[in-house]
Amino acid sequence: xxxxxxxxxxxxxxxxxxxxxxxxxxxxxxxxxxxxxxxxxxxxxxxxxxxxxxxxxxxxxxxxxxxxxxxxxxxxxxxxxxxxxxxxxxxxxxxxxxxxxxxxxxxxxxxxxxxxxxxxxxxxxxxxxxxxxxxxxxxxxxxxxxxxxxxxxxxxxxxxxxxxxxxxxxxxxxxxxxxxxxxxxxxxxxxxxxxxxxxxxxxxxxxxxxxxxxxxxxxxxxxxxxxxxx
Numbered sequence: 001x002x003x004x005x006x007x008x009x010x011x012x013x014x015x016x017x018x019x020x021x022x023x024x025x026x027x028x029x030x031x032x033x034x035x036x037x038x039x040x041x042x043x044x045x046x047x048x049x050x051x052x053x054x055x056x057x058x059x060x061x062x063x064x065x066x067x068x069x070x071x072x073x074x075x076x077x078x079x080x081x082x083x084x085x086x087x088x089x090x091x092x093x094x095x096x097x098x099x100x101x102x103x104x105x106x107x108x109x110x111x112x113x114x115x116x117x118x119x120x121x122x123x124x125x126x127x128x129x130x131x132x133x134x135x136x137x138x139x140x141x142x143x144x145x146x147x148x149x150x151x152x153x154x155x156x157x158x159x160x161x162x163x164x165x166x167x168x169x170x171x172x173x174x175x176x177x178x179x180x181x182x183x184x185x186x187x188x189x190x191x192x193x194x195x196x197x198x199x200x201x202x203x204x205x206x207x208x209x210x211x212x213x214x215x216x217x218x219x220x221x222x223x224x225x226x227x228x229x230x
Contacts, residue, residue, distance in 0.1 A: 004089045006060040008097035010068035014052045015101025015191050019116025021048035022181075023109060042177045049182075050170030057162030065152075066162070069185040070094050071211035075145040078219035081152075091187075098191030106195055115192035117200035118181040118207045125178045130203075133180045134210045140172040141184040141214025142221075149222045183207035184214070 022045045057066045067073045070091045077087045106112045117123070120133035128136070147168040151161045169184070176182030183189040189207035193200040 006064040007093040011097030012101035018049035046173035054166035071215040075215035094187040098187035102191035137210025145218035
């Protein structure tokens with residue numbers, strides 16, 4: 001039970017601070033009539049997500065492992081590092097936590113018009129296609145999850161695991177934000193999309209399927225590499 005509660009809290013925090021930072025920055029600049037370069041806003045948002053992971057890793061990591069992402073949990077399941085029962089409990093908690101986080105943003109900003117949703121086409125800064133969005137999410141999640149599998153593979157890495165994971169999430173956001181807004185996390189996409197509705201909800205499936213495929217490939221490749229090493 002404690003693990004599920006930790007995952008709920010961690011995922012809610014990720015959405016509030018990650019998505020919230022993006023919405024706050026864009027809203028503030030828009031209200032001031034100012035324009036900011038996409039590259040600069042990308043860095044701000046990327047570090048907001050990365051630092052959220054770092055904060056939670058050193059807060060709840062010793063309780064649940066701080067997955068706060070169904071794709072990470074799926075990768076762990078495929079790598080046989082967690083049971084199916086724990087996986088189901090984690091995923092439910094993560095989706096509920098992301099929805100709660102998005103609800104907090106609605107209250108804070110007084111609107112569900114902008115909650116840091118993911119998208120492609122007209123919802124993408126680069127106007128990419130659905131297939132490109134799917135590919136981007138697969139690649140980004142692959143990198144993110146394989147890094148997690150590697151840094152959590154040995155106890156001696158535990159002291160730096162949170163930093164490595166947070167910086168890796170920052171890295172994938174720097175590339176992914178102009179394309180899809182960067183999901184790599186089905187729950188993070190689900191919460192804002194459910195409360196925003198419209199186009200974000202219609203395109204949500206891409207940001208569930210893509211990360212899960214990427215996580216599966218990461219677990220498969222990492223398993224193959226470590227077996228070869230042995």
